[in-house]
Amino acid sequence: MSIRLRVNGTEHVLDVDPEMPLLWALRDVLTLTGTKYGCGQALCGACVVHIDGAAVRSCVTPVRRADGREVMTIEGLSPDGSHPLQKAWVDLAVPQCGFCQAGQIMTAAALLAKKPKPTDAEIDQSLAGNLCRCGTYTRIRTAVKKAAGLPTE
Secondary structure (H helix, E strand, O other): OEEEEEEOOEEEEEEOOOOOEHHHHHHHHOOOOOOOOOOOOOOOOOOEEEEOOEEEEOOOOEHHHHOOOEEEOHHHHOOOOOOHHHHHHHHOOOOOOOOOHHHHHHHHHHHHHHOOOOOHHHHHHHHOOOOOOOOOHHHHHHHHHHHOOOOOO
16 A cells, blocks of 8 residues: 655655554655654654644554655754754753654644643643653753743743
8 A cells, every 4th residue: 555645845655554653654764763763652752743733653653644644753843953942952952862852842843833832831731741861851841932932031
């Protein structure tokens, strides 16, 4: 079965098992390695991408669910790193190891698309399912606020 998807603005036709996790189609077939494999059970958030603007866990999403839809990965958020979230992440030195950061940023981008000026509670709730082994949660929240143009202190 052929799967048609538009990834980061480019049309692709994939000849893959429709039950293949979207994560592996992105990483192994399309070689977009910014999306990370963390747990494989939708528990950590490292694999978050957008399908039609909604944040989804690509490790448990069959590629068939993206058929005919728009998929955005961290590579497509801003090819040159100029998205306000990416700039805030750099400005505030958010990551330590960096492994979870693509999923954190993609989750935050979906939040800001729906709620451009979120409260601390809304940020915390939105990102609650994204785990950071380094514990940079305070810097993550501050970066989301900075990207939203909210006071950070």
